[in-house]
Amino acid sequence: MQFAGFTLRNNLFVAPMAGVTDRPFRQLCKRLGAGVAVSEMVTSNSLLYGSSKTRRRANHDGEVDPISVQIAGADPAMMAEAARHNADRGAQIIDINMGCPAKKVCNVMAGSALMQDEPLVARILEAVVNAVPNTPVTLKFRTGWNRENKNAPVIARIAQESGIRAIAIHGRTRADQYMGAAEYDTIAQVKSLVSIPVIANGDITTPQKAKFVLDYTGADGVMIGRAAQGRPWIFREIEHFLRTGEELPPPLVTEILQVCRAHLADIYAFYGEETGVRIARKHISWYTKGLIGSAAFRHTMNQLPDVSAQLAAVDEFFGRLAEADTRLRYEEELPQELAA
Numbered sequence: 514m515q516f517a518g519f520t521l522r523n524n525l526f527v528a529p530m531a532g533v534t535d536r537p538f539r540q541l542c543k544r545l546g547a548g549v550a551v552s553e554m555v556t557s558n559s560l561l562y563g564s565s566k567t568r569r570r571a572n573h574d575g576e577v578d579p580i581s582v583q584i585a586g587a588d589p590a591m592m593a594e595a596a597r598h599n600a601d602r603g604a605q606i607i608d609i610n611m612g613c614p615a616k617k618v619c620n621v622m623a624g625s626a627l628m629q630d631e632p633l634v635a636r637i638l639e640a641v642v643n644a645v646p647n648t649p650v651t652l653k654f655r656t657g658w659n660r661e662n663k664n665a666p667v668i669a670r671i672a673q674e675s676g677i678r679a680i681a682i683h684g685r686t687r688a689d690q691y692m693g694a695a696e697y698d699t700i701a702q703v704k705s706l707v708s709i710p711v712i713a714n715g716d717i718t719t720p721q722k723a724k725f726v727l728d729y730t731g732a733d734g735v736m737i738g739r740a741a742q743g744r745p746w747i748f749r750e751i752e753h754f755l756r757t758g759e760e761l762p763p764p765l766v767t768e769i770l771q772v773c774r775a776h777l778a779d780i781y782a783f784y785g786e787e788t789g790v791r792i793a794r795k796h797i798s799w800y801t802k803g804l805i806g807s808a809a810f811r812h813t814m815n816q817l818p819d820v821s822a823q824l825a826a827v828d829e830f831f832g833r834l835a836e837a838d839t840r841l842r843y844e845e846e847l848p849q850e851l852a853a
């Protein structure tokens with residue numbers, strides 16, 4: 514796929530998720546089949562550039578191209594400065610966040626709250642596009658700010674006219690937060706109105722759903738967030754299904770143990786051991802969710818204090834799983850009587 518001047522391996526995008534899509538997770542998803550992984554959002558408040566969190570979020574050492582960095586904010590000049598700052602530090606694509614309903618972001622009238630003020634949207638987009646003439650800018654937003662005001666088509670047109678190179682749309686309004694099901698009619702409508710690439714996002718959890726959303730909306734690509742947590746190989750599963758119409762078999766337990774171990778090693782190296790152990794807990798929980806015996810495992814694992822205990826527990830859990838079955842099986846796929 515051609516996207517913002519880059520030739521991508523495919524049309525599968527990792528959704529930006531604060532606290533999740535750090536560099537280790539992005540690298541892992543790309544290794545397992547994602548075409549693009551957008552960074553966690555980076556603040557446009559330059560006062561925070563020096564904080565270790567913001568610096569870590571802007572660290573792309575060893576990351577596979579293209580490096581897409583998301584910025585958030587509501588002030589055109591600050592957003593322009595943030596775009597320049599990140600482009601100077603290796604961002605090859607600047608993504609603007611108008612999709613996040615988080616209070617922290619929306620209270621300062623950023624994220625999806627911005628969609629209420631269309632003239633301000635235009636000013637922000639133009640300021641950012643002009644600030645980084647050599648770096649493509651993309652935009653992520655929702656279908657509207659509530660169900661009565663689904664102005665995604667207007668925002669999409671503003672984006673196209675402002676020089677935005679591609680858009681990603683989450684099929685919910687800001688008021689929906691994460692409730693209800695994502696809808697794809699508005700995304701299909703937007704796709705029919707603009708000529709820049711449109712990426713569809715929201716509730717894509719299986720290869721079949723990815724194909725359905727692509728067919729239904731006519732979108733150029735799909736973006737996957739929560740379904741990739743603890744299951745980063747979903748990208749190769751979708752890639753294979755879209756190419757062949759067939760499902761890959763579930764992965765081998767031994768492979769997933771290796772994937773998980775390599776991921777944990779990256780986390781410990783990136784954050785240091787103390788923070789790394791804490792960050793690793795949520796990823797281990799996601800990896801094991803739905804697998805046999807995982808509830809009891811997670812309870813114990815969450816209390817383990819250090820790297821060696823955490824790794825030993827992971828080895829033991831997957832070791833036990835491998836004895837029961839060579840392939841990864843989730844409990845919900847097992848007959849009731851076998852589910853622990």
Ligand SMILES: Cc1cc2nc3c(=O)[nH]c(=O)nc-3n(C[C@H](O)[C@H](O)[C@H](O)COP(=O)(O)O)c2cc1C
Pocket residue numbers: 528529530531532533553554583610611612613653683714715716717736737738739740
């Ligand atoms: C933990 C979490 C953090 C998120 N952080 C961001 C963010 O920083 N920027 C953003 O544009 N969207 C953010 N989102 C929204 C996702 O990018 C995505 O639009 C949403 O989860 C719907 O896609 P999904 O159903 O595939 O998860 C976040 C979502 C989650 C679950």
